[in-house]
Amino acid sequence: MTIEFKIPDLGENVESADVGQVMVAEGDTIEAEQPVLEVETEKAVFEVPCPHAGTVSKIHVSEGDSVSVGTLVLTLEETGSNGTAASAAASAEPEAKKEPEEPAKSEPDTSSAPQPSKADPEAASAKPAQTAAPATTAPSKDQPPAPAGPATRRLARQLGVDLHEITGSGPGGRITQDNVKEFVKNRLANPVGGGTTVAAPPLPDFSQWGEVEHEALNKIAKTSANNLSFAWQTVPHVTQHDLADVTDLEAARRRFVKSHEGAPKITMTVLAVKAVVAALKAYPRFNASIDMSRGELILKRYFHIGVAVDTENGLVVPVIRDCDQKSLLELAAELTDIAGRARARKLGPNDMKGGTFTISNLGGIGGTGFTPIVNYPEVAILGMARSRQEYVPSESGPVARLMLPLSLSYDHRVVNGADGARFIGKVTSLLSEPFQLLTEL
């Protein structure tokens, strides 16, 4: 009996993925739930298991293919099926039996099982923003010309808008110049996950000045580029700097780490997560998102902190959930785990969603300060540079203290400068006064 295995729902907002590796070959016998495919989505690489057991009779995808939900991956010959049973009736049965364990994974009309996407509180707000195709106005041979006059088309080209994405308000769906302007306004107010709306001018041919090499961007790099440019263009950034005197905290941290070998390693980042959560509680506007289209601020009552992790394949920001409810050791353990998985490209798409604030620690690499870009739709990000010994005046003369440079970037639409100074002041004082940090735990 033949079973077709198709790409299941890959997770919230994941519309397509690139096939990284096909992990089986034609003729292989596989077990149920055996990983058969490694796919690369916008921010992670993960394995896709096939719920069915059988012998692979045909593989329909190959490395580098772009696949989406429903793409046919494998044709399987079910092992052990002796083909004598009435095949039409039997064909549906084995699958149906498995379904209860795998709600909405491959059966399109699973009736009662709740769709995972509906259960996710984020889904509702994320829905209207469909993944945007890169802006193009060049007429495509497959599509009929968009119903718009030349002047409207010119405007769309200038604004980098694909007219096929717009539903016109005129008779016959005719797109007016106002429709185009409205579309751009909406898009700026309701930014989409990826895709900048402004078309870049064409690049010159660099090879005319010397040798060049072309390196294709991977999905992580493309997504980061889109998100960063969007945040950069949309969020009015302000960055404030401060120095935290972490002499005592760092000494205590070292003592603890030394005396607790085998325990999860508490790093300055872990301590910063705690300090940030305390500051977020004191200044809730930093734990929010702005919705310009509705003219409101969405304040979040949970504290999910994203931590930027540098990996071979680019920057990813896994999220640690409910940081306010976790001990330092729990946070340390989770951070170690998640950073490790990020480097091994084993993060699932949901590991990177739902953050309310981001920390980027470049201290391990160096620098005296930097201006991080807000991880939209969050409103603020804390950058940490490398701590160094500085002489600080004291009553008994200059004393060497270990100073940690902090840089706080925030969305000036949400936060004013005074609150920015208060927030970074709070973080600084918490890190400078370990006892005070203790009181916040």
Place this chain on the structure above:
Amino acid sequence: MAGAVVETEVVVLGGGPGGYAAAFHAADHGMKVALVDLDTAPGGVCLHRGCIPSKALLHAAKLLNETREANEWGLSFGEPKIDLDRLRGWKNEVVDKLTGGVRELCQRRGVDLIRARGTFKSSQSIALEAVDDSALVPTEIRFEHGIIATGSVPAMPEIFRIGDERVMDSTGGLDLKDVPKKMLVIGGGYIGLEMGTVYAALGSEVTVVEFTDGLLPGADRDLVRPLAKRLEKQFANIHLKSKVDSLEAKPEGIVAHITGEGVEPEQLFDRVLVAVGRRPNSANLGLETTKVKIDEKGFVEVDSSQATADPHLFAIGDIAGEPMLAHKASREAKIAVEVIAGEPAAFDNIAIPAVVFTDPEIAWCGLTENEVKKQKKEVAIVRFPWGASGRALTLNRTEGMTKLLVDPKTERILGVGIVGVGAGELISEGILAVETAAVARDLGDSIHPHPTLTETMMESAEAVFGQATHMYRPKK
């Protein structure tokens, strides 16, 4: 300046309606521009050896035909006296006036007009060679951006090159050396039919040989039918599904060997016009010294911004692909220049109109019925016969027809086809409708002047919704 090397921002090679439009547009954008052209004045094939002289002669032909037809309404002018020298002179005057005007516009805009043969030496340099001994031209021109606009030339298959001046291409036909008693036109496309119309009106017995099973292959059959009917009367013979195998020069004329069902295999003609198409003029331009790519038909490959594979070079007009029409070239010229100027321009036009200036004229734009059949699209087609047009009756020309191709869901006008007198002028409203995504209601509810042929556009649009005022279709 002889022997000198000049430098410029933009150079346009070829001074036709694409090339000179590009040069003007670039100058209007404040660029330093040179226009290199072979002719004494810019204008290209269109002004010198194509659209303009042929339309002058077609106008004369139409007048001749109308004076003859007026007999029916009681107007007799007698046999016309044709002074071929004066007619030719008038046609040349028209051309000179227009090309002289273009030359003057070059001067006024500060375009450096260089009469020379240009050959690419590299992506940013063209070698120049004087066309006649008297002209002093620089030997080389260097530039930042080049626009290739060298157009096309009439195709002359090897078998017809018999070295006899009585075998002509369209250029020779327009020279109007004489009015041959018997003339053979090879090719039933628009050039052959336009030239055949001229010579027939002047008194030649015209025979057309067309390889396919109908005149104007490619055009919708319902548009061609009224024309074919009229040409059957004007021409001596129209041989379809036939082919001229060879030509043979004899003192008494050119013998054509023709294959075709029921066609006299050997026929004698005084002159032969070969009108089997046009070829892009991409050979011998030195393009191999650039990164420009040329396809197997000889067209320079371009993208929607008219850019070639060479980052310094653009191509527009006939050389950049079908359809080989002057108005397409002029539009492409603007796009190329705007792209050079850094504007986000792209050739995204929906409707490129085509006009056949026969009598009746045939014109269409946007989607055609032939394309609908090929692509199996669902399209509503309405036809308004000119028999129901008051204006057509007053002109005694009711054979015309106006046709709209409409999206049945959105009622968007996707294409327009017209056959009839003045179709070439009437089509512009259709172009505006298609290009601006107008719906049938827009056209039907706009007041059109009465009595004019433009009303047929309005009434076709009305017919989309059922009945047109002057046409009643029994309900099904």
